[in-house]
Amino acid sequence: MNFSRFGIIIWKEFKHIYRDPVSLRLVILMPLIFTLLFGYAITTDVEHIELAVYDGDKSYESRELIRKFAASNYFSFEQMVDDSDQLEALLDAGEIKAAIMIPDGYGKKLKRGEVPESLLIIDGTDPTIARTALQSGNLIANVYNMKTISGSAFQVSEMKTRVWYNPNLESTKFIIPGLIGLIMQNITVMLTAFALVREKEKGTIEQLIVTPLRPVELILGKLVPYILIGSIDFLIALFFGTWYFKVPIHGNIFLLLGLGFIFVISALAIGMLISAVTKNQLQSMQLAFITILPTVLLSGFMFPRDGMPLVIYWIGNLFPMTYFLEILRGIILKGVGMEYLWKDVLGIALIGVLLLSIAIKKFHKSLD
């Protein structure tokens, strides 16, 4: 490796970026816009599920139950109906997402200390809403029943639960750190995916190939400016993600920044490899998509990896983002340090080095 050749490639690449103000602005705006846009879009906290009630009991107890539902944030009470058929019609029309049927004798049973039956019907077309409605509905009904009954001889054994790290189970807390990772990956891969291909398309590569320049100098030289840009992007995404969506960073922010830097290099290596093996921008665009898309599903961003079949789990291990998600969630939510994260750091670093080596090997100094 000749350092003056390496250096002049860096210099040249900076000039290209500097002389292209549009893409420079894009590179700065992208993390900002993505973080805000997706941050809003991907919150799965469901509130104000429309609810209608058929009260066949019309007792103090049944009205009290309805009041509890109406008072909760999860449901918004829409109307009372006179028979159960009307509930069905409302559900069919999509005007309500949940319905309660309280049968005759509800209040009497409750007063006798029995657990009375009531029916909560939920529109399951959107499982996310359905799950929330089911859980919170059960909770409200049980708490109410228990409280009323516990005055009597009926003994209820209560299980105490406690949720750590994210006590209110707010989905933003979980999603924002992952989102930062996802956005960072997409931006960085795209940054370098065109780095070499642009020269191939413009024909400038022809003049480079006839010089003594070596692939390692070219590829690492092209990488350096984007490491800087990627790191700035990470700062922007991290700042807006945590500050704007009020997700406090529990761990050491400097550790997070340092590890983010390593991740940026590793993700840039993906793009560089794409650039080295493709012939034009269209090809590299397609390959970039093929690479980015599976990471959304396999990295643990959307679904927990623990439940995945082993083969899929292992495929997930190939993406730097999988490890970076652990790091982001670990530092931001749990506040843990290197003692828990070193394996993930090692994973990212190894993959980065491997990808870059392949890119350097695969980039032939020839037009064949």
Next chain:
Amino acid sequence: MNAYLIETADLRKSFGKVIAVDGISLKIPTGSIYGILGPNGAGKSTTIRMLCGLLTPSSGKASVDGLDVYTQSEKIKQRLGYMSQSFSLYEDLTVLENLRFYATIYGVRGKEREERIRQLIAMAGITGRERQLAGTLSGGWKQRLALGCALIHKPQILVLDEPTAGVDPVARRVFWELIYKLANQGITILITTHYMDEAQSCDRIAFVFTGKILAEGTPAELIASGEFKNLEDVFIHYVEETTGQKVKSSFEEIKFLHKQDGGGSQ
């Protein structure tokens, strides 16, 4: 010093089913201006690219200054300056930045670099445009800048692929004067062209057609080899002899270009 700086024997290159170069044997004398003439798609660029290490030959032998193109192409690159058919410098870098970039890539540094760049700018006649973006230069200036970049490491061999395509007649003449100057300094020059008058200016020429050499020699030898008035006659004769009517139309193209060049500028 080798009598022949570039030698090839039965050099071939195919891209899938397309045979671009079909057994070319060349001997290019050291210090000469050697022209490869031929219509579009004849295989001129492909031949040149194999010599520069841009393409790997499918078969055959080729060496530059005694160095084998298969195994020693990196060494060849230090002695060879190449100007590709299409402008392939950085359009978003200035004239000076392009020169500095290539100087550094070739290991020319410090004071030597600045001195060399100054000389080349003067030689190529691009003084006053140093801080202009290369992409905004006109055809002739671009060509001379590209020549400057190709010469930055003082190569022994200069390979020029249609350097004057798309350049006006005045700029073309200026460019050829430069080429003569370089040849006088002892640089061996390999140049491809469509133009008959340019071919006439070479020490030796090879006429390439469908990947094969149809005729080779000094312009005078070629004309004297039969009842020919000029080079154009020579090549019409060879093309007719080799392929007959069908290819004649593609040869017309050369005539057309030639006339257009004589008639005016672009």
